[in-house]
Amino acid sequence: MKNNKISSIQFGSMLIMKILSTFLGVSVYSILKTSNVDAYLCPIIAGIIGIFLVYMFIQFLNYEEELPLDKKITKILGKKLGIIVNIIFVIIAVFANISVCYNLVSLIVSQFLTKTSPLIIGFVFSILLIILNNKGLDTLGRVAQIFIVIIFIMFIFSLIGLIPSVEIDNLKPFLANGNTGLIKGTIRIILYNLSTIFTLLIIPKSNIVDKNNSNKVVIISYIISILTMFLTIFFIISVLGIHLASYYQFPEYIMLKSINMLDFINRIENILVIQWILELFFTGTIIVYFIKKTILPNKNNNLLTSIITIGILFSAITLFKNNTIFNNYTYSVLPYIRLTALIILIILFVVLKIKTRKNKNSF
Amino acid sequence: MKIKYLLITILVLLLSGCHNYNELNDLAIVSAIGIDIKDDNYIVTTQVVNTQKNSSTSGSSSDIPKFIIYTGEGKTVEEALKNINYTIPKKIYVNHLQTLVISEDLAKEGIENILDYLFRNIQMRDIYNVLISKNTSAKKIIETLVPSESINAKDLSKILENNMSSLSTTTQVTMKDILNNYLNDKIEIIIPSVSLIGNTNDNESTENIKSSEANSRLKIDTVGIFKGSKLKGYLTADENLTLNIITNNVDETIITYQCKDQNYLVAELINNSADIKFDEEKKKFIIKVKSKGNFEEINCDLDIEDHKVIDEINKNLGKEIKNIINKNVNQIITKYNSDVFGFQDIIYKNNNDYYKKIKDNWEEEFKNLKYEIEVEVNIATKGNGLKVIK
Numbered sequence: 001m002k003n004n005k006i007s008s009i010q011f012g013s014m015l016i017m018k019i020l021s022t023f024l025g026v027s028v029y030s031i032l033k034t035s036n037v038d039a040y041l042c043p044i045i046a047g048i049i050g051i052f053l054v055y056m057f058i059q060f061l062n063y064e065e066e067l068p069l070d071k072k073i074t075k076i077l078g079k080k081l082g083i084i085v086n087i088i089f090v091i092i093a094v095f096a097n098i099s100v101c102y103n104l105v106s107l108i109v110s111q112f113l114t115k116t117s118p119l120i121i122g123f124v125f126s127i128l129l130i131i132l133n134n135k136g137l138d139t140l141g142r143v144a145q146i147f148i149v150i151i152f153i154m155f156i157f158s159l160i161g162l163i164p165s166v167e168i169d170n171l172k173p174f175l176a177n178g179n180t181g182l183i184k185g186t187i188r189i190i191l192y193n194l195s196t197i198f199t200l201l202i203i204p205k206s207n208i209v210d211k212n213n214s215n216k217v218v219i220i221s222y223i224i225s226i227l228t229m230f231l232t233i234f235f236i237i238s239v240l241g242i243h244l245a246s247y248y249q250f251p252e253y254i255m256l257k258s259i260n261m262l263d264f265i266n267r268i269e270n271i272l273v274i275q276w277i278l279e280l281f282f283t284g285t286i287i288v289y290f291i292k293k294t295i296l297p298n299k300n301n302n303l304l305t306s307i308i309t310i311g312i313l314f315s316a317i318t319l320f321k322n323n324t325i326f327n328n329y330t331y332s333v334l335p336y337i338r339l340t341a342l343i344i345l346i347i348l349f350v351v352l353k354i355k356t357r358k359n360k361n362s363f
Numbered sequence: 364m365k366i367k368y369l370l371i372t373i374l375v376l377l378l379s380g381c382h383n384y385n386e387l388n389d390l391a392i393v394s395a396i397g398i399d400i401k402d403d404n405y406i407v408t409t410q411v412v413n414t415q416k417n418s419s420t421s422g423s424s425s426d427i428p429k430f431i432i433y434t435g436e437g438k439t440v441e442e443a444l445k446n447i448n449y450t451i452p453k454k455i456y457v458n459h460l461q462t463l464v465i466s467e468d469l470a471k472e473g474i475e476n477i478l479d480y481l482f483r484n485i486q487m488r489d490i491y492n493v494l495i496s497k498n499t500s501a502k503k504i505i506e507t508l509v510p511s512e513s514i515n516a517k518d519l520s521k522i523l524e525n526n527m528s529s530l531s532t533t534t535q536v537t538m539k540d541i542l543n544n545y546l547n548d549k550i551e552i553i554i555p556s557v558s559l560i561g562n563t564n565d566n567e568s569t570e571n572i573k574s575s576e577a578n579s580r581l582k583i584d585t586v587g588i589f590k591g592s593k594l595k596g597y598l599t600a601d602e603n604l605t606l607n608i609i610t611n612n613v614d615e616t617i618i619t620y621q622c623k624d625q626n627y628l629v630a631e632l633i634n635n636s637a638d639i640k641f642d643e644e645k646k647k648f649i650i651k652v653k654s655k656g657n658f659e660e661i662n663c664d665l666d667i668e669d670h671k672v673i674d675e676i677n678k679n680l681g682k683e684i685k686n687i688i689n690k691n692v693n694q695i696i697t698k699y700n701s702d703v704f705g706f707q708d709i710i711y712k713n714n715n716d717y718y719k720k721i722k723d724n725w726e727e728e729f730k731n732l733k734y735e736i737e738v739e740v741n742i743a744t745k746g747n748g749l750k751v752i753k
């Protein structure tokens with residue numbers, strides 16, 4: 001029987017994967033392009049600015065603990081405006097998931113299964129995604145917890161293996177390209193990675209078993225995500241060098257090829273890359289869960305999950321006929337889509353604050 | 364429930380790993396590739412590990428070559444490599460590539476066209492060694508049978524490593540290094556060379572590896588120096604050592620200096636580090652070299668139990684190293700006008716504001732480059748003997 005309850009650690013695991021998923025192939029590509037050798041500073045600055053987003057997230061989470069995001073929106077903005085905003089969020093989530101789906105398929109097709117149809121790869125993941133989604137929130141939570149353990153074991157192993165290849169000289173010159181690139185890169189991380197956490201608000205706080213810990217776990221998970229992003233980009237630039245790193249679609253994967261521990265643990269990049277595949281897969285799953293719960297909040301409709309998943313898969317393959325279109329989309333279009341969502345959320349937050357203040361005053 | 368079983372069945376079929384698979388027996392594992400150019404066509408020679416014959420129980424295994432050579436020709440490297448499929452019964456698999464040999468002619472014409480292929484190929488790992496075939500074709504190098512190793516790609520890698528850990532008169536360069544330096548316009552490419560010595564016509568015959576002294580052998584030579592993507596010439600052993608000292612690439616080397624008339628002192632330097640900084644005020648590079656070592660051979664009557672004598676030897680060795688660096692840096696700059704040391708990159712990374720002022724006139728600045736060398740040598744051990752046998 002489904003109890004639809006998760007622990008705060010499982011919630012935190014979801015948050016980490018949500019933040020990190022768009023890092024591979026999307027954020028790294030974009031921030032290397034905009035910030036050049038200073039790109040490793042972007043996650044830190046974005047992390048500091050992003051504290052405001054975390055504050056917003058916690059405020060939303062604590063507001064009407066029993067309600068998921070769509071209901072909270074309706075309560076804050078009223079029924080008519082609430083429905084419009086929810087529709088906009090669903091559309092944005094669909095677009096976000098299309099890019100996640102293509103990114104996942106593209107990584108596998110370009111690096112491992114060059115002759116396999118992207119549709120087959122996408123279909124295999126879609127089936128898993130549908131099953132996982134239909135199992136309910138408790139299963140999603142357990143899977144998130146298992147995934148995060150695997151991801152961090154692999155991540156730490158990757159870092160240890162890469163330490164001998166680090167060349168600090170590759171990180172120089174410091175801030176030589178001016179602040180513009182750095183600011184642009186920071187904004188991109190905020191939009192690509194940090195702004196995506198609000199999808200998790202579809203899980204009401206009341207569904208978290210140890211909900212008193214949830215705020216603390218959110219903050220810790222956020223810090224871990226920022227550190228992970230910083231370390232990833234730091235290692236990419238210091239191991240590959242900025243010139244080579246900016247020529248690759250997936251420099252994180254290429255970087256792993258340099259691992260050679262004790263002269264016999266090498267050629268392990270295809271195992272270690274699983275960490276990013278798991279992140280992408282889980283993010284795809286949670287977005288589908290978000291869309292499904294927003295459209296039909298009270299039903300666990302298997303057919304709807306299947307339609308959304310397969311629809312997103314087909315859209316991803318039809319919309320992005322090649323990597324160039326995808327890269328142009330993620331670099332030029334996706335930030336604006338994410339920005340729209342962020343602006344709406346900030347407006348929502350302001351309205352929420354005004355409402356709560358009014359309520360306090362009326363008492 | 365039926366849908367669930369249907370999905371599980373589909374999953375089992377799709378996840379079985381049977382799609383797009385390759386049997387190990389069907390792969391032609393390439394250990395080395397040679398690229399030549401002839402009449403604007405690329406000739407790609409692959410050295411494929413002979414797995415079939417090695418596992419055979421009949422006949423004498425020493426007579427059987429451990430690798431097979433396949434050659435293809437085409438307008439591009441990929442086309443040439445694919446054209447090998449007219450003669451090979453297996454699928455070419457380059458994931459285990461150890462050595463890439465580029466012919467001297469091709470290196471002189473420019474390697475930019477082959478770099479893109481080597482960078483783009485997802486099967487290739489960019490950590491394989493790259494060499495230039497000096498005074499011979501890449502094919503000739505690839506097909507040479509060597510007595511010490513069954514696969515000559517491994518032999519070449521080991522000679523390179525051996526040189527780096529004993530003499531440092533060549534430099535081990537991987538494809539990653541080449542790509543990094545090629546994409547960075549502030550440092551030039553270097554690639555070590557390999558030549559065929561002895562009776563070069565016997566190189567591919569099994570007779571070559573039957574005698575105790577092989578008729579033809581592979582010799583790893585000094586690095587080829589590039590300007591842009593074109594080979595400009597080869598460094599001498601001393602020039603190569605200087606390059607390695609400055610770029611912190613010396614594992615171990617020996618320094619010989621004349622201590623008296625025709626008598627020499629040989630010191631092995633085992634712990635070397637160089638630090639280069641650009642002094643903006645003096646407008647010159649300060650190259651600081653620190654070396655630790657031990658005596659290998661002393662042919663002069665020296666009292667090495669006296670610390671003053673040791674200090675004197677340290678000073679003289681330092682002077683010798685300083686002379687080598689001084690002479691060779693100048694020589695490399697004037698002879699090749701190629702910034703293989705990465706001086707421009709050092710200014711760009713560490714003195715960026717100054718770099719912005721000089722970047723347009725870098726060619727001129729480079730020709731008139733000033734540098735100051737400080738060498739500190741410390742001979743820590745004397746080998747077995749406390750005194751000199753004289």
